[in-house]
Amino acid sequence: MLTKNKIIAVLLVVLTGTAGSCKKDDNKLPVNNAPIPxxxxxxxxxxxxxxxxxxxxxxxxxxxxxxxxxxxxxxxxxxxxxxxxxxxxxxxxxxxxxxxxxxxxxxxxxxxxxxxVQIKKFQDDFNRANVALVDNTVMPNPLGSVWEIVTGRFSLENNQLATHAGGVETYMLYRAPEADMKAGSDHFFKFSASVTVSGGGSFGGVIFHAQPDNKRFYLLRTAGKMVQLLKTGGNGLGDWAAIMINDNFEGFVDNKKYRVDISSSTAGKITVKLSDPDTNGVMLERTVEDPNPYTGGVPGFYYFGLANPVNIYFDDFSLELQ
Incomplete structure (x- = not known):
């Protein structure tokens, strides 16, 4: 027969074990089996x-x-x-x-x-008073102080840049301070604009990487279904140092506004995209490479009016640089 003291000792052992067991269970954390992201x-x-x-x-x-x-x-x-x-x-x-x-x-x-990236942005929506056709002899340039007319005539009409002069290959460049289209070594650029080209074989498009001599640059232009990406040599237009795109593409028509986007983060590797601003549908997107690229330089607008009359419009100019 257990004595009173022995009974108390047994009870203490049982209670101590039970308390320890409860304390151990209370401290047990749930296991997180989720995979590491x-x-x-x-x-x-x-x-x-x-x-x-x-x-x-x-x-x-x-x-x-x-x-x-x-x-x-x-x-x-x-x-x-x-x-x-x-x-x-x-x-x-x-x-x-x-x-x-x-x-x-x-x-x-x-x-x-x-x-x-710390982006520099340059923009022009041409939302200002109309200006009749002017050439590079009119100073200061009434189209905008940062625009340089290299050859031909341009005007401002209904909040757009426009031209109607036929039979002349013409272009103007954006010469704003710090607008330098570098690519590579932590630099990149994105150049965007809207272009509308009338029919009859007239060309309209954009220029980029225009060098200080105003002769060497890349030119993306359209005429009807034709899309061309060309590189000029030291003699300028007509001196084609490289032809990177030259083909007809379905869906392109006359008198239709296109959105042009050109971007690059690697010198000589250029992505061009043409889309329909009404639907946001991409009509052409292609990346091309030039082993001897132009670097830096500025963007601009180009036209070659073969038809009569010529109705070519440019709008919503945007340049982003890093």
Whole structure:
């Protein structure tokens, strides 16, 4: 028979064991079996404050509340999420690069650096008073102080740049300070404009990488269904140093406004896109390479009026530089 003291001792042992067991269970943390997220690439590769950036990777949460995106220590809100992509707006940071991380389902990804571009923007919508056709003898240039008429005549009509002079190959260039179309070594450019070309074989288009001599440049022009991307030599127009696109494309018609976008982040590697601004449909997109490229330089507008009358219009000029 157990004595009273022995009974008390047994009870204490049992109670102590039970309490220890409960305490151990209380301290046990739930296991997080979620996979570790991983950042693979950015699209675009470089981006500036205010740009949409897509972070491509693996094992992101499809629940926006379970993703925390940081640029250095700045937390940003996801615009859209999937398990392989998160889209955000790049925050306003003054540094040249930022380390991007994603914390998904309680686990943090690798850190991947994003080069932050400081973009210079140049724009002209030509929304000002009409100006009759003028050439380069009229000074100062009434079309705009930063525009240089190299040859031919241009006017301002109904908030557009226009020309009606036939039988002349003509162009003008944008000579604003700091407008230098560099590509590569952390530089890139995007040049956009609208072009409308009348029929009868007349050409209209855009110039880019125009060098200081006003003769060497690239020319993207259209006439009916024809699209050409040409490079001039030291003698200017007609001295074709390279013909990179020269073909007919279905869907192109006369008297139709096209949106032209030309961009490059690598010297000699140029992407051209022509689209329909009414539908946003892409009509032509192609990347070409030039082993001996022009670098720097400025953009401009070009026309060659073969028909009579000539009705060629340019609008919504935009140049972005890094």
């Amino acid at each position: 991983r950042i693979l690439t950015f699209a675009p590769e470089n981006a500036g404050p205010g740009d949409l950036l897509t972070i491509k990777g693996l094992h992101f949460s499809t629940d926006p509340e379970k993703n925390i995106v940081r640029f250095n220590q700045t937390v940003v809100t996801a615009q859209s999420v999937s398990d392989t992509a998160i889209t955000v707006v790049v925050p306003a940071l003054t540094v040249k690069s930022a380390g991007v991380t994603v914390r998904s389902n309680g686990k943090i990804s690798n850190r991947k650096n994003l080069n932050l």
